[in-house]
Amino acid sequence: MTTGPGRFHRLLASVVELKPGEEKIVSLLFLYFFLITAAYSVIKSLRVASYLESLGADKLPLAYLLTAVLIGFVVALHSRVQAIIPRVNLIIFSLIFFILNTLLFWFLFSFNWTWLPLAYYVWANVFLAVTITQFWIVVNDLFNPREAKRLVGFFGSGGIVGGIFGGEATGLLARSNVDFGLLLLASGFLVACIPVVYLLASQQKRNQGLTPRVRPEPAAPAGATATVGFRDCLKTVRGNHYLRLIAAGITLSLVVSTFIDWQFNKVVEGASSLENRLTSFYGHFNAGLLVLAFFVQIFLTSRFIQRFGLKFSFLIYPLVLVGVLSGLVILPASLLLALTLKGTDKSLSYTLNQSVRELLYIPVSPDIKYKAKVFIDMFLNRFAKGLGAIMLLALLSFRPGLRLVSLVTIFLILGWVIINIRVTREYSSVVKKKLKKKWERVDKVVTEQVDLDYIKLVFDALENQSRSQELLAMDLFDLDRQGKLSPELKRLIAARSGAVSGTSLGTLFEEEAATFPDWSWTSSQESFKKEVEEILADPSYRELLRNYINRVLAEKKPGTEVTRMEAARVIGLMSPDSQLAEELTELLEDESREVSRLAMDSASRTGDREHVHAIIRKLREASTQEDAARSLLGYGSRIAGTLSDYLGDETEDLELRKAIISVLSRLASQEAADFLAMELLRTPPELDYELIDALDRIRSLNPEVSLPAETVRSKMASEVKKYCQVFLQAGDQTEPDREKQLAQSLVSIFQLLGLIYHPDDISRAYQNLKTGTRDSAAYALELLENILVKEDRDLLWPLLEDLTPVERQKKMQTLLAGLNKDQA
């Protein structure tokens, strides 16, 4: 008996797409984020209030400057510590450090030192940067991209709820204008964080067995620790194109945010309806924003990212801002527009944009990810806000109107959009790097490294030593003519030449036949070749040869096989205009496979198309199939049409048609691919796998070949339909047969995908889905999600997604119904 998911799981599953066993981890993450943002809310409200009361707003730039300097040191320190101690310990130590600091500030504030609020202000900023960065590092440790996409909406909302809770708690509990007793509340939140972090680590250990997901960085090599610091982090970001793009996007987004903030305040400042109610307005507006952000995060973020992918999700935020800003450029400035602008900025920035941004780090390799994250999240964030302020001040010095500032902001956003597009493109490459290629199609490697014609000639020459000196001479002449008679081969044949006389074929490869006399090679090879060519071209010789061949064929009797072999072989040495190719007709049909094989070889050498049909017929038999295929390949692409006629002939034998598909695939030309693609929708299902495999082979041998996407997609739909039918018809056949059919069908589906997408991407995804770990299968899906167009994704997702059997069955039924409807 199996037990269903518990009540807690069912409760969470109503707001987040949970897999069994994930409820504890997401709840703990939610709580972790809740506690640190609740603590920060308390700390933040005291930060501003205490600073303004003691030092005044005029001294705020000093706090900004000191924060920027100190953050640089924090980045360096954090990176060094991160490199030497396990992550979970680092987080716990940090929390203890901040708890002690909070208590210290609570104690010191009783002395009313004037400059203490400055130290507190800077410390609060460091606290925020460190704890939030560490939270997202834990997320990166815990999840692969697929899991993070599903769950980020839920645990991310913990931060927003924490912000609301901390803010409200501060409002309700504050007993004076600046109540430092609230620091005890903040430290309480942080103390509660410690067991949550421990539980997260132990929960992960349980789920992963011996491989904890909250794992320490690999031990740094001796001496490496010393180099990990601010500069090293900066160098890491600068040296990585993808991280540079992320950093540039974040910088621009923060500059834009600064510009938007100014525009909002400008409109609010001029709104007569808000006179004397500004404080209350901001309070209500900020609370409303957080509530809006919470709903966006918990109900929309994950669903949106899953449905539309990272690419589109990452563009939503800037594009919506462009839309609202365009309103500010075109229409008269109004409070409604300003509220829409600020509301859009804050609600999407904390939710969709933040979530997508964090997801972008997940596939980056750990050795650089954490250095980059610490640098970008802690330092660059501050730097970008400062840069935004400087740029705004520079712009305001020209006394521009609101419209002009909005227009400049739109231009900045357009730059940011371009960067976001490039980041998401690059994301696919980063995901791809996570996927190990487990095997390659070796057709191309073998074709490039092995010369099969040469091998055949060498083996023939060695065999012919004991068979006929004439055949041997012809082989050697052929090898020499093709420039393939290497010194090693000469030595090998020379050695054999002495050894094989009088021995049987059986001893050809035996060790005991190893004492060979030297067979000195002729020194005047060039003149020898020239003389032979002259003789072969001589009309009288050709006539003489024709008579000889006719006589050989007329005297056909047992024991004359070698003579006929010589006749078949010599015709291949003649030039195509020799007219001797017609003598091959009878030799092609010779009862001896050797004679027939040499005749096929000579036919393709002379290029006489008269014999093509006879050779094609030889594809029927296993014993002559490969020789016939090689002979047909010798004709090249010009016989692709003839081959396709046979392939399209429904009355022809199925095995012959399969062999023709194989020959066309080995031709690997565009023409051959076109003929095969044409047959994709016409041939019977029995030829499907051969046809699809042949096209896949052509693409691996000749990546330049292109195929009609519409035809391929149509075939893919049929193949997916076939897959769904087999999957849903459980019980109609034995389980191994069903599994075999499903596996074969999936291979074909991916091979078809490889015909319209980059084959390397598709084979990586397939191999990792089939044989990879849970994480590499997730990365494979992530790659596919980012490279496939929606039409293909919709077709394949029910087959590939990580679903429960019931969910898969439902999705496949829906898909099958849709496919049946389309085909009807």
Add this chain to the structure above:
Amino acid sequence: MVISTREKNDILIVDIEGEIKRSDITDVTLHQWIKQQLERGKRKILLNFEKVDFIDSFGVGEILASYISTNNLGGKLKLVKISKKLFLIFQVTMLTKVLEIFDDEQVALESFFKE
């Protein structure tokens, strides 16, 4: 050509006896036989040539075709105990650049798990 098989740690050891040549083919070629094994799910194949007396150009084609079919499916096909002279010919024809050839069966078997 006579084929018999053994299996060790998921590796199919194919003991071939006799000659692999064009004129001796009856109903199934070596490549066709290997394809049948691949269809049955075998992915690690070791061809034992200890009792192979002779290979002609057809036989080499069959070995290469078997190698391609196996590797294209993510499998591995290796050779063991080919005669020294045949190995020399494989070297001259660069076949050793593609095919993995071993002297000792145990070493060959272990090599499947080293990758």
